[in-house]
Every structure is written in C-alpha cells, then in structure tokens.
Amino acid sequence: MSIALERSAFDDPVLNVINLLNSLSSAHPDAISLASGRPDDELCDPALIYKGLASYARYVNQEEQSLSIRLCQYGKTSGIINEILVEHMRVDEEIVISNVENIVVCMGFQEAATLALLSIFDDGGVLLVPDPVFSGITGIAKLLRVKTVPVPIADFLDSHALSDVVNAIESSGEKVKALYAISDFSNPTADSLSFEGRKALVALARARDFLILEDNAYRYFRYEGARIPLMKSIDSSRVVLMGSFAKSIFPGLRMGYLIGPEDVEVTSLSTKICKAKSVITVNTSALCQAVVGGLLIENDYSLKALNEPKTMSYLKKRNWMISCLEEHFPLNANGQRAIIWNDPEGGFFINVQLPIRFGYSEMQECATQFKVIVFPTSFFSLVGTGINQVRLSFSSATVSDIYLAIGRLKAYIELKMQPLAL
Ligand SMILES: Cc1ncc(COP(=O)(O)O)c(C=O)c1O
Known part of the structure; x- marks a missing residue:
C-alpha cells in the first residue's frame, strides 16, 4: 500500500x-x-569568548551572586543578562525599558521570531511583509502556518497604499495582527526606512491595532549618515524589537533577543512568549549569554562601540x-x-x-x-x-x-x- x-x-x-x-x-x-x-x-575572534566570560564573571562577583549557579544550572527562561540589555537599550537607543521581564533572551533572531509568531498568531491572523523580504521570517511563518501577505516595497513604504492593503484584508473578514520590517539596511534589498516612514508605520499600527516586528540585525553597521530612531523608540507599545548578535559578535553564539511591547495591556505578550520558550528551549545557553553580557559591559553597554x-x-x-x-x-x-x-x-x-x-x-x-x-x-x-x-x-x-x-x-x-x- x-x-x-x-x-x-x-x-x-x-x-x-x-x-x-x-x-x-x-x-x-x-x-x-x-x-x-x-x-x-x-x-570572528574566539578570544572574545574568554574576554566576555571573564568580564561577566567579574560582574557576577561584584553582585555577590553565584557564578556556578548562573552559568551551570538551568536558568530563568527570560534570560540572565536582561539588566545588561536594558542598559544597552538606554545607552545606544535612549530607550527606557521599565520591566526587565519584557526582554526575552533568545537563541538568535530566528528563535525570537519563531516565538513571536507562535505567540501572536496562536489564534490566526495575517502577517504583512515587504516583498522581497528576509526568508528567515517567511520561512518560520510558513512552518507555523501563519498567513503571510507580501506587500510590494513601494506600497509598503506608502502609508496610504499600505492602509488600502489592510482594508482589503480586513474587509474579507481577516485581521492583520503584525507587520515585519527591517528598519536599517535590509536583507536582501539593502534599503532603510526613513524617519517619516517609521512614524507612518507606527501610526498605522496604532490606528489599525496591529504590532510591528522590528528586526535590527544590521543597525549597528552604519557607515555614514545620521542614525534614525528605531520604531521601538517612537512607540514601544506597538513594537516587538528583535535583535541579533550574529553579525555584531559572531553567529556561532546563536544569540539574540526580543523586547515585547511596553504597555500594561500587551506586556502579557512577553509572558506568553516565555511560556512557549519554557517548553521549547527552556532557556538560552547561559554561557553564550555570559559572553554577550560581558562584552557589552566591557564596552560600557554599547553594541555600537x-x-x-x-x-x-x-x-x-x-x-x-x-x-x-x-x-x-x-x-x-x-x-x-x-x-x-x-x-x-x-x-x-x-x-x-x-x-x-x-x-x-x-x-x-x-x-x-x-x-x-x-x-x-x-x-x-x-x-x-x-x-x-x-x-x-x-x-x-x-x-x-x-x-x-x-x-x-x-x-x-x-x-x-x-x-x-x-
Ligand atoms: C534580516 C536578518 N535578520 C536576522 C538575521 C540573523 O539571525 P540570527 O540571529 O538567527 O543568526 C539575519 C541573518 O542573516 C538577517 O539577515
């Protein structure tokens, strides 16, 4: 048969x-x-591993915590370097994170995006993506059966055209729940969203009640021009920021994070994400977190530096x-x-x-x-x-x-x- x-x-x-x-x-x-x-x-310098670990060990000792438990035991699902990432956000982005539990340290951007899609689309909904777009996000959406609507880049950048796309989807009875965007130096088309474009996307997300999944994988590789604020700093309550240390430190660490929306109503998203993570990877490797945390401390919490x-x-x-x-x-x-x-x-x-x-x-x-x-x-x-x-x-x-x-x-x-x- x-x-x-x-x-x-x-x-x-x-x-x-x-x-x-x-x-x-x-x-x-x-x-x-x-x-x-x-x-x-x-x-890709392996010496960074020892440097980061040594710096993190000094930090933990100062805080009078047990390094053996921090590094060798099962750890907190949301992460062990969340306070360090709060400082990184303050120093590099002037973003104030009021609740450290809003940060979930993940195994690279890919895990952050998987957990975000899993938690946001658990009861259906539509994801908008610019087209062409990084296949890391569309691949996960495909596996998780998240309905994805590709929007030609020109329409994606035009808030009226994008609003029409949302209208068309919602008039057919479906709900746009999130939009994915790479604010700086995208993959594959290498373009960036202007400040006006970022503000328009955030305004649309507010007006039409959806979240923005902001990917900042290449943000700290700016060669010229003025830095443009993240959408996360324009309206934290609408944006899930997803970061990766793959390009900034090296991909072998498989380190990234997500920062959920800062709002009483939706902070529960990070709780939901942690619940999913607790049964998938339990927690992100403490050793890899320690390397990243230590290197950030060494650089006064600045990933840019x-x-x-x-x-x-x-x-x-x-x-x-x-x-x-x-x-x-x-x-x-x-x-x-x-x-x-x-x-x-x-x-x-x-x-x-x-x-x-x-x-x-x-x-x-x-x-x-x-x-x-x-x-x-x-x-x-x-x-x-x-x-x-x-x-x-x-x-x-x-x-x-x-x-x-x-x-x-x-x-x-x-x-x-x-x-x-x-
Ligand atoms: C747009 C984008 N986001 C994120 C990543 C990095 O993902 P990860 O941290 O899972 O290696 C990449 C890597 O190619 C990328 O191009």
Missing part, C-alpha cells in the same frame, strides 16, 4: 533559501561567492565593492551604466538591477562557467519580484576576490547580452 504524501509546508521554496545560501560554496568550491551574508571569517572595529572593516569593503562596480560598469556617453545599484549607508549588501533576467539557472550557469556565485534577489520574494536583480554581499569575500568576482559577473552579463545586441 502506498501512502500519498501531501504537499506540505516543508516543500515550500522559501524553506530552501537559507540552506541554498549555506551550501552554494561547497557545490562550487572553485567559485568566488558574493552570495552569503555571513560575517567576515577574519572578524563594540562594533566599531568591524564597522570600519566593512565600510572599506563596501567602498571597495562600489569602486569595483564603477570600474567594471563605467558610465556611457549618455551618463548611464549597464547595471544600476543602490548605495546603502550600512549593512552587508548592495542590491543590483541587471539588464538581464537572473534566476536559478543563471545563478548556476554563472557559478559553473564564470566562477562567481551571486544570489538572485527574487529568491527572497514570495511572488517572484526582482527577477532582474541580484543581492551582492561584500561581508565575507576578501578585497581581491571582490575585484575578481565583479569582473566575472561583468563577463557573464556581457555574454548574456550578446544575442540581444545582434
């Missing part, structure tokens, strides 16, 4: 994106990769990638280039519009024949938007590889353009 297997959430392409990103380099070992947004290997050397290094790489693009794709007589890229003020990516379609087969062809791996932006879209765009990551490639890679990408584009020119 054969068992008919139903198409399940696990078959959804959005669940392949992260694995694909992680496996492309081993599938094409002789190609240079501009695909992965992983941090620079050179900046802790990031400074890394920011300087990525700034050089971003500038270098842009100068390689300028050299390989010079302005023509009409003052135009064969490709168009955005000029992000921070983050790990540059989003590029090509004069050709660039999907899965082009990615494979380019990697196999031209030895450069670039990732199609459309892989992050739920509706196939951005088929002529690629996301270039400058974070993990060396400067010499970046130069070679852009030259190879140019050769591939020229090859594909040839039939058009005939």
Whole structure:
C-alpha cells in the first residue's frame, strides 16, 4: 500500500533559501561567492569568548551572586543578562525599558521570531511583509502556518497604499495582527526606512491595532549618515524589537533577543512568549549569554562601540565593492551604466538591477562557467519580484576576490547580452 504524501509546508521554496545560501560554496568550491551574508571569517575572534566570560564573571562577583549557579544550572527562561540589555537599550537607543521581564533572551533572531509568531498568531491572523523580504521570517511563518501577505516595497513604504492593503484584508473578514520590517539596511534589498516612514508605520499600527516586528540585525553597521530612531523608540507599545548578535559578535553564539511591547495591556505578550520558550528551549545557553553580557559591559553597554572595529572593516569593503562596480560598469556617453545599484549607508549588501533576467539557472550557469556565485534577489520574494536583480554581499569575500568576482559577473552579463545586441 502506498501512502500519498501531501504537499506540505516543508516543500515550500522559501524553506530552501537559507540552506541554498549555506551550501552554494561547497557545490562550487572553485567559485568566488558574493552570495552569503555571513560575517567576515577574519572578524570572528574566539578570544572574545574568554574576554566576555571573564568580564561577566567579574560582574557576577561584584553582585555577590553565584557564578556556578548562573552559568551551570538551568536558568530563568527570560534570560540572565536582561539588566545588561536594558542598559544597552538606554545607552545606544535612549530607550527606557521599565520591566526587565519584557526582554526575552533568545537563541538568535530566528528563535525570537519563531516565538513571536507562535505567540501572536496562536489564534490566526495575517502577517504583512515587504516583498522581497528576509526568508528567515517567511520561512518560520510558513512552518507555523501563519498567513503571510507580501506587500510590494513601494506600497509598503506608502502609508496610504499600505492602509488600502489592510482594508482589503480586513474587509474579507481577516485581521492583520503584525507587520515585519527591517528598519536599517535590509536583507536582501539593502534599503532603510526613513524617519517619516517609521512614524507612518507606527501610526498605522496604532490606528489599525496591529504590532510591528522590528528586526535590527544590521543597525549597528552604519557607515555614514545620521542614525534614525528605531520604531521601538517612537512607540514601544506597538513594537516587538528583535535583535541579533550574529553579525555584531559572531553567529556561532546563536544569540539574540526580543523586547515585547511596553504597555500594561500587551506586556502579557512577553509572558506568553516565555511560556512557549519554557517548553521549547527552556532557556538560552547561559554561557553564550555570559559572553554577550560581558562584552557589552566591557564596552560600557554599547553594541555600537563594540562594533566599531568591524564597522570600519566593512565600510572599506563596501567602498571597495562600489569602486569595483564603477570600474567594471563605467558610465556611457549618455551618463548611464549597464547595471544600476543602490548605495546603502550600512549593512552587508548592495542590491543590483541587471539588464538581464537572473534566476536559478543563471545563478548556476554563472557559478559553473564564470566562477562567481551571486544570489538572485527574487529568491527572497514570495511572488517572484526582482527577477532582474541580484543581492551582492561584500561581508565575507576578501578585497581581491571582490575585484575578481565583479569582473566575472561583468563577463557573464556581457555574454548574456550578446544575442540581444545582434
Ligand atoms: C534580516 C536578518 N535578520 C536576522 C538575521 C540573523 O539571525 P540570527 O540571529 O538567527 O543568526 C539575519 C541573518 O542573516 C538577517 O539577515
């Protein structure tokens, strides 16, 4: 007897994106990769583990607590470095967290987002996401069966258009319960929300009674321009802030956090999230929390300060990638280039519009024949938007590889353009 297997959430392409990103380099070992947004290997320093632990041990001793119990026992579900994160929010963001239990220390952004979606959508509702969007969030939503509505970026940034989307959803009897946004230097399109845009999103969330899930994974990698306040600091009662230490310290720690809405009515969200966490991971690794907490203390609670050397290094790489693009794709007589890229003020990516379609087969062809791996932006879209765009990551490639890679990408584009020119 054969068992008919139903198409399940696990078959959804959005669940392949992260694995694909992680496996492309081993599938094409002789190609240079501009695909992965992983941090620079050179900046992943294991000495930080000992430094952070030693600093945290001093802190615990000062507080006359037992280090052995703090580090070796089962711990509080919400975390053991919540007070340190309160200080980090005060120092870096001027955000006052009145209740430390509003913070839940999580195993990376991914756990924070999983717990948030699980708790907010336990009785249905709709999640709005910009499209294209980081597949970490849409993948979890798919697994948890959270109905997700992708909103083209232009509409997402226009509060009237977004309000129309909410109206359309709600007039069909469904409720928009949350919206996901990366305020600074998004993945994959490297764009940021303006201050006006942030205020408009918060106003809409208030007016239409939904929450904002604000992802700040790349916020502390600003290379120029003035810092824009988080939506969390515009209205804490509407925003669940989700942070990650993957890029700022290193991903091996699997450390992140979420800060629930600061409001009597909705503070219960953090309680709900802790209840879910207590039966999933019980608590986040105390050792990893200690490393993060200790490093923050060492830097006067500032993640921005802790990031400074890394920011300087990525700034050089971003500038270098842009100068390689300028050299390989010079302005023509009409003052135009064969490709168009955005000029992000921070983050790990540059989003590029090509004069050709660039999907899965082009990615494979380019990697196999031209030895450069670039990732199609459309892989992050739920509706196939951005088929002529690629996301270039400058974070993990060396400067010499970046130069070679852009030259190879140019050769591939020229090859594909040839039939058009005939
Ligand atoms: C937008 C975004 N959020 C969060 C993360 C980090 O997640 P985690 O802390 O789970 O590694 C990433 C990593 O690629 C990302 O691009």
